[in-house]
Amino acid sequence: EVIVEDIIKDILLTEEEIEAKVKELGKQITEDYKGKNLMLVGILKGAVIFMADLAKSIKIPVLIDFMAVSSYGNSSTSTGIVRIIKDLDCSIEDKDILIVEDIIDTGLTLSYLTDNLKKRGAKSVKICTLLDKPDRRKAEVPVDYRGFIIPDEFVVGYGLDYAEQYRNLPYIAALKEEVYS
Ligand code: PRP
Numbered sequence: 275e276v277i278v279e280d281i282i283k284d285i286l287l288t289e290e291e292i293e294a295k296v297k298e299l300g301k302q303i304t305e306d307y308k309g310k311n312l313m314l315v316g317i318l319k320g321a322v323i324f325m326a327d328l329a330k331s332i333k334i335p336v337l338i339d340f341m342a343v344s345s346y347g348n349s350s351t352s353t354g355i356v357r358i359i360k361d362l363d364c365s366i367e368d369k370d371i372l373i374v375e376d377i378i379d380t381g382l383t384l385s386y387l388t389d390n391l392k393k394r395g396a397k398s399v400k401i402c403t404l405l406d407k408p409d410r411r412k413a414e415v416p417v418d419y420r421g422f423i424i425p426d427e428f429v430v431g432y433g434l435d436y437a438e439q440y441r442n443l444p445y446i447a448a449l450k451e452e453v454y455s
């Protein structure tokens with residue numbers, strides 16, 4: 275067990291709660307995408323752990339690919355412009371794309387990415403996010419599959435980082451305010 279008591283305020287979602295939700299999402303996606311060309315697109319790096327567990331819970335053939343995007347600069351000047359750092363390896367023509375994210379915060383990353391992938395000729399583009407933090411939304415994004423709605427707190431674990439740390443925690447926890455303020 276990683277020793278993190280000094281930085282964690284409380285555990286929002288336990289390992290068991292996350293596992294149950296991921297299985298439920300996988301079951302729904304399995305039903306909805308029968309007979310389709312499902313391609314999961316994970317957004318590095320936050321989505322990696324969710325992506326791995328979700329993919330295992332989907333019981334139909336899937337393609338898996340990843341993209342990396344730059345954040346949109348410092349918080350005071352959010353422009354909504356997202357730069358692609360690592361693009362897809364696979365062609366997305368005729369694919370039913372399901373973007374896999376760990377969290378939707380302002381929505382700027384996903385609003386850019388869904389438009390971008392639609393313009394490139396995907397057959398369909400939908401969104402699956404483990405966490406949704408609606409309080410901070412700046413761009414409207416249609417969420418097709420949502421794990422949990424969470425309050426406006428700084429959360430880490432299960433892929434989510436604070437300064438690149440704590441992604442490996444098996445649960446999702448709120449950071450103490452003194453850690454990031
Ligand atoms: C985080 C998170 C989402 C994005 C959500 O990624 O993993 O990808 O921000 O924010 P938004 O809805 O306001 O656009 P981050 O840029 O921290 O990179 P990381 O995944 O490598 O941690």
Ligand code: MN
Nearest residue numbers: 317318319320
């Ligand atoms: Mn991310």
Ligand code: MG
Nearest residue numbers: 320434435436
């Ligand atoms: Mg991050």
